[in-house]
Amino acid sequence: MMSTNLRKLGLSLAAPVLALLVAFMVTSIVLLLAGDPVVEVWTQLLTVPRPRLVVAIINGASVYYLSAVAVAIGFRMNLFNIGVDGQYRVAAFAAAVFAGQGWLPGPLNIFVSLLIAVVAGGLWAGIAGWLRVSRGVSEVISTIMLNAIATGLVSYLLFKVADSTAGSNVTNTKILPTSSRVPGFGLIPGTPNKIYGFILLSVLVGLAYWVVLNKTRFGYDLRATGRSESAAVASGVNVKRMVLTAMLLSGAVAGLVGMPLLFGQDFSYGTTFQPGLGFTGIAIALLGRNNPVGIAFGALLWSYLEQQSNGLQINVGVSSELVFIIQGVIVLAVVIAYEVVRRAGLRMEQRNVARQLSDQPGSSTPRGAVA
C-alpha cells in the first residue's frame, strides 16, 4: 500500500533526524552545565568549512568508510568484529614493509602490496573466526585480545625493521619509492591539497559490498544467517563456514583501511600512523545502519565533526575533545531512535491489522491481533 510505504520511509528518516536533534540538545546541556559558550561552539562547528578542510573531511571519510564497511560485513550476520583496529594495523604494517622495499615496478608494487594487506588483515581476523568456529570463543572477546596483541606485535616488528633516520625519533618502515605513490585528485578549488587517489578504492569496496550482499547467493545466505540462524540452517546454509568466511572478508576489507593513508599521505608505516580507525568504523557502521550509502553519510558526518572541532580550542577556547561526546551521543541516540521508531512502526502495523480485521464482517473481536 502506498500510504504504508510512505509512512515507512518517513519513519526511517525520522530516526536519524531525531538522533541528531537529541545529540544537539545533550551536547548543549553539557556545555551549559560546564559553563562553556553554547552559541559560539555551535557557530564554530556549523560554519561552512574552508576548502582545505573540505579536502581533509573527504579524505578522512574515505578512510572511515573502508573501516565501517569492514565492520558492517560482520554486523550483517551478527558478528561483532571489534578487531578491525588490530587488523588494519597488522595489514598496513605488512603492506608498508613490502612496498617500501620497492622490489617491483610502480603500479605492480602497489597492487601486490594491496594483496598483502588484504591477506594479512584476513588472516588476523581469521584467528578470531577460527576460534569462534572450532572452539566456541566469542569473537567480541577474542578480537579485543587480538587488538592488544597486534599492538605489541607490530611495535616489536616495527623496531626490528625500522628505517632509522638520523636526528629523528619517529620510527617508521622504509619510505615508499616515488613510483609507488598514488597521486591525488585536485578536485576542490582554492587549496593545493589533494583528495586521495585511493578514494576510488573506497568507492569500489562500497559497490562490491552492495553487489555481493544484495545480488549474490552468498550475500543472501549471509543476511539470512544474520536474521535467523535456525532458518539459515534449515535452508542448507553451513553456518560455521559462513562465520569463518564473513570474518575473513571483514578482515580483508579491514586490511585495506590503512591503504589510502599509506599510499596517499604517509608513504610509510610508523609510530605516527593514525590509530583507532577500527573503533571509529564500528560507530560509523552503526550510524549508517550497515547500508553502503548510509555508511558514506555517516563517515562524512564523522569526519566533518572531527575537522570542524579542531578550531574549537583556538577560536572558542573550548576543548576539542567535546567532539567525542557529540559523536558518542549521536551513536547512542541513533540506535535508540531506530529501536523506538521500529517499535512505533510495529505498533502502527498491529493497529492497522486490527482495524482491518474488525472491519471485516463477522469478526468483531479479532483474536491475537491487538498486542
Add this chain to the structure above:
Amino acid sequence: MSTAGLKVGTKVITGAVRKPRLTPARIALMVVVAVFLIAVLRLVTGANDLASSGALAAAIGLAVPIGLAGLGGLWSERAGVVNIGLEGMMILGTWGAGYFGYHYGPWAGLLGAAFCGMVGGAIHAIATVTFGVDHIVSGVAINIIGLGAAKYLAARTFTGTPGGGPTQSPALQPLPSVSFPGVSSALGTLEQKQIFFVSDLAGVLRSLVTNLSVVTLIALALVLLTWWVLWRTTFGLRLRSCGESPVAAETLGVNVYRYKFIAVLVSGAMAGLGGGYLALVAANIYRDGQTGGRGFIGLAAMIFGNWRPGGLVGGAALFGYTDAIQLRGGGGTVHAMLLLLAVVLIAIGLWQLLRSHRVIQGSIAIAVGAIVAGWFFVTETVPDEFTGMTPYVATLLVLALSSQRLRMPAADGLPYRKGEGG
C-alpha cells in the same frame, strides 16, 4: 531432615557437572602449589624477582583496578547485560576521583569515582534495559562518550589549577594504607635469607600485610560482599535469575527491569572505583588515558574466572602479576616464566594423551610446549612488547583451551522485553 536432603541433592548436582567447587582449603592448596612452582622456577633460572614481595606488592596494585572492573562486569553480566562499556565507566571514574579528590579530599574522591562510574552505568542501563538497544553497541558508545567526557571535563576543570593542566589534575591527597608492623618485618628478614620455598612463602605473605592501601581492602571486601549478595541472598538469586532466564523470572513476579537496572548501576560504580584506584592510589593524580585498556582486561579476567568472584580474583591476580613482572624485571623474569609455561603445557599434553586419549589436543599442547621450551633455551630475554602481550595471550589461550568448560549466564546479552516472552 530436609536440609540434609538438600545437601545431598546439591552434591549430586555438582558431581554431575564434574566441576570441583572452590573451597577455601582448595584455594589455599592451589596458592601453596603455585608458590612452590615459582620457588622451583626461581631456583632453576635464578630470576629472583619472581616472588619478591616488591614484585607481589606491585602485582596487587595492578590487580586491584582490573579486579574491580571485572567485578563490575560480573554484576551486570550476572543480570544478563553484557558490559563492554567498563572501560568508559572506568575513565569516568578516574576523572571523578581527580575532581572530587582535589576539591573535597581523597575519600570524597573515591565516592566521586564510584558516582561518575555509576553515571556511565546509568546511560548503559537506560540504553539496554529501558530501550532494548544491543548491549555491545551501547558499550561501544559509552567507551567513546566516557573518553571524550573525561578529557573534556579535565580540560574544563583542571586548566589553571596549581600543578594541573588540561590533561592532568593537581596532585591528590593520598589515602591511608595499612600494615602490620611486627609481622611484616619478621617476614622481611625471612624473605632476605633466600631459603628455598620458605622465603618465597614469606615474600607472598609479606606483600599481603605490608602497605596495603585501604582501597585494596575495600576491593577485597567488595569481592566477598558481591559473592555473599549474589549467591547467598534472595536479592542475588533474583538478580542472577534475570541473567539466566528473564522470562522465567518474570513469571515468578520478579521485576526484571529493576534488577537489571540495579545490576548495571552497581557495575558502573565498581568500574568507577577501579578508575578511582588508578587516580587516587596508583598515581595520586588524574591523567588522560590513565586506564590504558584495563576495563577490557577486567572483562577478560571475569571471563577467565568463569563468571564467578573467586575465579575473577584469580584472573585479576594473574594479569596483575604478569603486568608487574613485566614492569619490574622486564624480559628476564618473563623469560623465566617461559620454562614454567613449557613444563605446564607439556604436562597438560601428556595428560590429555595418556588419560583422556585426546590425541590432537595433546599433541598440539606438547608441540607448543616444546616450541616454548626451545624459545627459553635459545634466547636470553623476552622483548618488552611481548611481555606486554602476556595477559591477552593468556586469556586467548585459556578461552581456546577451556571455552567448553566456561559457562556464561544463559541469557547474557539477549534482549528482553517485558511481556514478550515465549
